[in-house]
Each structure stands twice: as C-alpha cells, then as structure tokens.
Amino acid sequence: MRKNVTIAVLVGFGLGMWFLASGPATGAAGGTITGVVKFAGDPPAPKVIPPTKDAQVCGKAPIYDESLVVDKASKGVQWAVVSVEGAKGKGDGKGATLDQQGCAFRPHVLVTPPGKVAVLNSDGILHNFHSHGKKNPALNQAQPGFRKKMEVEFKQAEIFKVTCDAHPWMTGWFVVSENPYVAVTDQKGGFKIEDVPPGTYSLEIWHETLGPTKQQVTVKAGETVTVAFELKK
Ligand SMILES: [Cu+2]
Numbered sequence: 001m002r003k004n005v006t007i008a009v010l011v012g013f014g015l016g017m018w019f020l021a022s023g024p025a026t027g028a029a030g031g032t033i034t035g036v037v038k039f040a041g042d043p044p045a046p047k048v049i050p051p052t053k054d055a056q057v058c059g060k061a062p063i064y065d066e067s068l069v070v071d072k073a074s075k076g077v078q079w080a081v082v083s084v085e086g087a088k089g090k091g092d093g094k095g096a097t098l099d100q101q102g103c104a105f106r107p108h109v110l111v112t113p114p115g116k117v118a119v120l121n122s123d124g125i126l127h128n129f130h131s132h133g134k135k136n137p138a139l140n141q142a143q144p145g146f147r148k149k150m151e152v153e154f155k156q157a158e159i160f161k162v163t164c165d166a167h168p169w170m171t172g173w174f175v176v177s178e179n180p181y182v183a184v185t186d187q188k189g190g191f192k193i194e195d196v197p198p199g200t201y202s203l204e205i206w207h208e209t210l211g212p213t214k215q216q217v218t219v220k221a222g223e224t225v226t227v228a229f230e231l232k233k
Contacts, residue, residue: 030195031219035227037080037189037205043070049169051103057125058103063169066108067209069187076189077231079109079173081159081206084181084217087196091180098162098172100127100143105162105172109184109208114176116153121145126166131174133160140165159206173208205229 047065051058069078096112098105099120110117119129124145131139135156142165143150154176164170175182183191196219204214210231217227 029221030197031221032192032194032224033082033084033196033203033217033219033227034192034224035082035190035229036074037077037082037185037191037207037229037231038075039068039070039077039189039210040230040232043072043075044068051167051169053167054103054125057123058167061102063102063104066104067171071188074188076185076187077207077210078185078187078189079207080185080189080191080210080229080231081109081111081175082183082185082191082193083177083179083204083206084193084196084219085179085202085204085214087179087181087199087201089180089195089197100129100164100170103164103167103170105164105170107172107184109173109175111175111177111182111184112154113180114155114157114178116151117174119143119150119152121148121150124148127170128165130163130165131160132163133158133174136160136176142166161208175206203227205231207231209233 049063049065091113093113095116096110097118098110099122101122121127121143126144128142135158136154139152157176157178159175162172162174181193181196183193185191198219198221200218202214203217206212217225
C-alpha cells in the first residue's frame with residue numbers, strides 16, 4: 001500500500017513538472033514585434049550644420065541636423081522611439097554608452113535603463129555634457145579632450161534632451177526606461193523588439209519633432225506581429 005502511494009506521488013510530481021516545463025508564460029516563449037515608422041509627406045532634404053568652432057575636428061565630416069531624418073526612397077523615419085507600454089520584464093540592467101564623435105552625440109537617441117551611462121570623448125577636444133531632464137537633476141559636466149571616458153547617472157525613467165555647452169549645435173536624446181521593450185528606428189524607419197511576453201499592449205511612438213502616436217498590438221508566443229506607423233508634422 002505504502003509503495004503505491006509513493007508511486008502515485010512520484011507520477012503526480014512528474015506530471016506537474018511536465019506541465020510547468022511545457023506551459024506558457026516563460027521568458028523564452030515571447031513573441032516579436034517588428035515594423036516600420038514612416039513620414040506622411042515629402043521627405044525633407046538633409047540639412048548640414050556648419051561647425052562654428054573647432055573646425056579641425058568638427059569639420060572633418062559633415063554634421064547633419066538629426067531632428068528629422070527621413071529616408072528618401074522609403075520615407076522611413078530614423079530616431080523614433082518605439083516602446084511596448086505595460087510589458088513587464090527585466091533587461092540586463094547594463095547601462096548604455098554615449099560617444100561624442102565628430103562633434104555629434106552617437107547615437108543621437110540613446111536608450112538605457114536607470115543607472116549609470118558611460119560618456120566617451122572620441123574627439124579629444126573639450127566637450128561639455130549638459131542634460132535637461134525634469135525628474136532627473138540636470139547635469140552640466142565638462143569633459144576635456146584628455147578625459148576619454150566619464151560616467152553619468154540617471155535614476156528616473158524619463159526622456160530628455162542632452163546638449164554640449166561647447167558646441168551649440170550638438171543635440172541628443174536620452175530615453176531612460178525601466179521597460180526593456182524599447183527600440184529606436186534605423187535609417188529606414190525599421191525596428192524589432194524581441195522576447196515580448198504574450199499579451200495585448202499599447203505600442204507607443206515618440207519622436208523629437210513629430211507628434212506622438214500609438215496603436216494596440218497583440219503579441220503571441222513564438223509569433224511575429226508586424227505593425228506600421230505614419231507620423232505627421
Ligand atoms: Cu561638444
């Protein structure tokens with residue numbers, strides 16, 4: 001009798017483990033959201049900004065105004081931020097790295113979890129990192145040419161502008177996000193967000209000069225859902 005009970009318990013345990021292993025809602029069973037963000041209208045011509053200072057470094061390659069970058073052929077909008085609102089999940093918590101190269105912030109739009117961000121100075125000239133957050137106290141920190149790397153910290157989730165007090169044309173954006181399901185569009189306006197837990201979410205777009213917009217998206221385990229956005233001025 002005792003033996004039978006033991007076997008029944010073992011079989012029950014085994015079945016339970018099998019259910020756990022094969023059931024949904026594990027991290028690996030997420031879905032993918034992919035798509036493109038396009039501009040509704042004629043793509044504006046790229047604008048070159050003439051550097052008014054440090055021409056020997058800042059004038060090596062053309063500096064473009066990146067406040068609205070639209071691909072001529074596809075009308076894809078670069079530097080749009082796509083976020084899956086309400087999706088719960090933890091990223092690796094690793095802070096991003098910003099570079100100051102060619103007297104421009106690289107990347108122009110930086111996504112990072114709350115915490116530390118490395119700021120590089122590849123140019124080897126004086127830059128002055130200046131953040132313009134509301135929830136995060138403003139930072140205003142000189143970075144001389146010999147200081148190749150410094151660290152800054154932002155604890156609150158927020159999107160804010162960064163500028164350089166030494167070079168007035170330098171502009172970038174920080175997207176501090178607790179949610180790891182955030183992407184920035186590429187040169188053709190494309191984006192891809194992977195391993196999203198199954199569910200229905202609001203997919204939201206932020207862009208520095210175009211209006212915000214959103215749409216509902218349903219993510220299914222192991223599947224890819226494709227969405228399209230069109231942004232107006
Ligand atoms: Cu600078």
